[in-house]
Amino acid sequence: MIKSIVLKKRPEGQPIVSDFEFKSEDLELELKEGELLLETSYVSVDPYLRGRMSDAKSYIPPFELNQPIQSGVIAKVIDSKNDDFKEGDYVSGMLDWKTKQVSNGEGLLKVDGNIAPLSAYLGILGMTGLTAYCGLMQIGKPKSGETLVVSGAAGAVGSVVGQIGKILGLRVIGIAGSDEKVELLKSKFGFDEGINYKTTKNMAAAIKEAAPKGVDIYFDNVGGPISDAVLFNINRFARLVICGAISVYNNTELPTGLSVQPFLVKNSALMQGFIVSNYAEIFPEAISELSKWLKEDKLTYSETIVEGFDNIPYAFIDLFVGKNKGKMVVKI
Amino acid sequence: MIKSIVLKKRPEGQPIVSDFEFKSEDLELELKEGELLLETSYVSVDPYLRGRMSDAKSYIPPFELNQPIQSGVIAKVIDSKNDDFKEGDYVSGMLDWKTKQVSNGEGLLKVDGNIAPLSAYLGILGMTGLTAYCGLMQIGKPKSGETLVVSGAAGAVGSVVGQIGKILGLRVIGIAGSDEKVELLKSKFGFDEGINYKTTKNMAAAIKEAAPKGVDIYFDNVGGPISDAVLFNINRFARLVICGAISVYNNTELPTGLSVQPFLVKNSALMQGFIVSNYAEIFPEAISELSKWLKEDKLTYSETIVEGFDNIPYAFIDLFVGKNKGKMVVKI
Numbered sequence: 001m002i003k004s005i006v007l008k009k010r011p012e013g014q015p016i017v018s019d020f021e022f023k024s025e026d027l028e029l030e031l032k033e034g035e036l037l038l039e040t041s042y043v044s045v046d047p048y049l050r051g052r053m054s055d056a057k058s059y060i061p062p063f064e065l066n067q068p069i070q071s072g073v074i075a076k077v078i079d080s081k082n083d084d085f086k087e088g089d090y091v092s093g094m095l096d097w098k099t100k101q102v103s104n105g106e107g108l109l110k111v112d113g114n115i116a117p118l119s120a121y122l123g124i125l126g127m128t129g130l131t132a133y134c135g136l137m138q139i140g141k142p143k144s145g146e147t148l149v150v151s152g153a154a155g156a157v158g159s160v161v162g163q164i165g166k167i168l169g170l171r172v173i174g175i176a177g178s179d180e181k182v183e184l185l186k187s188k189f190g191f192d193e194g195i196n197y198k199t200t201k202n203m204a205a206a207i208k209e210a211a212p213k214g215v216d217i218y219f220d221n222v223g224g225p226i227s228d229a230v231l232f233n234i235n236r237f238a239r240l241v242i243c244g245a246i247s248v249y250n251n252t253e254l255p256t257g258l259s260v261q262p263f264l265v266k267n268s269a270l271m272q273g274f275i276v277s278n279y280a281e282i283f284p285e286a287i288s289e290l291s292k293w294l295k296e297d298k299l300t301y302s303e304t305i306v307e308g309f310d311n312i313p314y315a316f317i318d319l320f321v322g323k324n325k326g327k328m329v330v331k332i
Numbered sequence: 333m334i335k336s337i338v339l340k341k342r343p344e345g346q347p348i349v350s351d352f353e354f355k356s357e358d359l360e361l362e363l364k365e366g367e368l369l370l371e372t373s374y375v376s377v378d379p380y381l382r383g384r385m386s387d388a389k390s391y392i393p394p395f396e397l398n399q400p401i402q403s404g405v406i407a408k409v410i411d412s413k414n415d416d417f418k419e420g421d422y423v424s425g426m427l428d429w430k431t432k433q434v435s436n437g438e439g440l441l442k443v444d445g446n447i448a449p450l451s452a453y454l455g456i457l458g459m460t461g462l463t464a465y466c467g468l469m470q471i472g473k474p475k476s477g478e479t480l481v482v483s484g485a486a487g488a489v490g491s492v493v494g495q496i497g498k499i500l501g502l503r504v505i506g507i508a509g510s511d512e513k514v515e516l517l518k519s520k521f522g523f524d525e526g527i528n529y530k531t532t533k534n535m536a537a538a539i540k541e542a543a544p545k546g547v548d549i550y551f552d553n554v555g556g557p558i559s560d561a562v563l564f565n566i567n568r569f570a571r572l573v574i575c576g577a578i579s580v581y582n583n584t585e586l587p588t589g590l591s592v593q594p595f596l597v598k599n600s601a602l603m604q605g606f607i608v609s610n611y612a613e614i615f616p617e618a619i620s621e622l623s624k625w626l627k628e629d630k631l632t633y634s635e636t637i638v639e640g641f642d643n644i645p646y647a648f649i650d651l652f653v654g655k656n657k658g659k660m661v662v663k664i
Binding site: 051055118177194220223224242243244245248254255256257259262263264265266267268269270271272273274275278295 | 383388461552555556559573575576577578586587588589590591592593594595596597598599600601602604605606608610
């Protein structure tokens with residue numbers, strides 16, 4: 001019995017469980033030459049998937065209705081007719097939300113559970129860590145002594161960005177949505193300052209207080225009014241790394257806010273949107289750096305592990321109400 | 333008798349003539365060793381000066397009240413105790429709005445009226461041409477076959493940007509505020525298409541029609557709703573060159589509009605604000621290229637020349653109601 005989860009309906013605003021459908025098939029999967037059979041171990045749920053559930057032009061095509069959703073997956077090779085992979089190997093790749101599936105091996109990377117727990121390859125050593133590293137290094141171009149502000153700072157990407165900032169000698173300020181998260185930023189991830197945007201009335205003033213020398217790099221996961229408040233504090237030649245805009249992904253109308261152009265002109269500032277795959281050529285460097293920092297205990301990470309294939313949609317939905325701390329992963 | 337114009341009052345919204353004050357002094361100017369006496373020939377009036385008239389943090393300090401305003405000026409050397417300049421030379425530099433003034437020569441460049449008319453050194457071979465060239469080349473990074481949209485296209489900078497785009501083999505679409513200007517874009521400056529934003533109801537659709545392959549580079553002089561409309565049409569890896577935001581400079585409240593972040597993330601797009609002095613190291617290359625294109629008749633320019641020192645404030649104010657075609661210059 002193979003279970004899968006398909007997109008039944010494109011979400012309107014916040015995704016709900018009835019946007020998804022569970023299917024079961026009684027299939028005997030036959031391998032052709034070059035193929036391998038995979039059994040899913042861990043499934044990554046990520047905010048960016050919300051974008052692919054809409055029928056809008058984007059950097060990757062939208063998910064098709066009644067077809068399985070795809071995301072980062074760690075799977076075990078349980079049968080192989082492909083010389084590059086053998087039974088018992090673990091791999092990571094963009095795979096279907098299915099309990100078992102056949103692959104031709106394309107795009108799969110072998111992962112080693114001895115270096116780090118398997119789930120880490122969906123997080124700190126996977127898309128999450130790569131997104132943090134590539135966005136911060138390639139667009140943020142951090143220099144020791146500068147000030148870095150991170151929004152969505154207690155999230156999977158944000159917490160890594162802040163830690164890399166500290167490793168590189170920056171002053172790091174995190175913005176998050178609860179006192180508990182703010183406390184975690186400082187105690188666990190070593191941020192210099194944290195701001196709870198839900199209890200702070202004047203965000204621009206709070207950022208100014210936390211960043212008295214102004215903001216050189218802003219790593220933006222949220223968009224919306226928080227990002228507007230940062231604009232008042234940017235320095236000349238500031239770099240605004242636009243990684244995501246989770247605060248507006250579920251908007252059914254186009255979000256509005258402060259016009260950024262006058263701030264960018266005044267400060268010769270840069271805003272750059274990106275997706276991690278733009279920087280594929282530096283992934284080896286990134287994984288090597290991240291692994292080194294992990295081993296040296298300079299880098300730590302949180303993950304929220306939900307158990308059970310059937311809980312994938314719930315785990316995904318929970319991302320948008322901030323129920324996760326760090327990377328949200330479903331263990332099958 | 334030396335006349336000067338000082339900033340009497342910081343403008344609120346649209347500048348008005350009573351924000352300025354005319355002064356006359358009966359002074360005998362004495363030169364010290366290394367100094368030269370300059371008689372003003374042409375004065376440049378530019379939208380960015382509005383920013384310096386406000387008391388806000390910016391890339392250059394605000395003008396001081398009761399002190400002469402400064403802008404780009406072409407002046408004749410009428411006496412010199414500086415070995416680098418002799419009587420009869422013409423120079424360009426950032427100088428006071430005064431009929432005569434003393435300089436130590438710092439920041440002055442000699443200009444040659446035989447290569448181009450003197451006023452051109454305030455325009456196509458001065459700040460205007462350099463702004464167009466540096467912004468387009470350094471941020472826009474144009475590649476033949478791409479599509480370039482220019483707002484404020486009939487303005488001093490915009491008309492040069494579009495022409496450089498055509499020289500480099502791009503499809504060029506200009507946005508301007510009258511049918512006459514749109515006609516000029518096509519007939520005089522060689523743009524492929526022009527859009528009159530004042531008579532176009534759905535700007536996003538009009539841009540889409542003019543740029544069927546999407547927008548790779550947007551050279552933005554205006555900000556506001558025109559720039560919002562461009563966002564719907566940007567391609568992956570688009571570069572948005574933020575040169576100015578004249579549509580909002582006179583706003584007394586902070587302008588708002590579409591949130592750009594989701595568009596930037598979706599398209600891995602870049603927005604970069606700049607001022608021309610960031611690129612001083614490529615000015616020699618830029619002036620050499622621009623002069624070459626001028627000589628080859630590949631580049632043409634418009635200027636609106638207003639006569640008389642006393643008309644400087646009026647010429648400046650007229651910029652904000654679009655009375656100029658191309659570079660606005662005051663001849664003394």
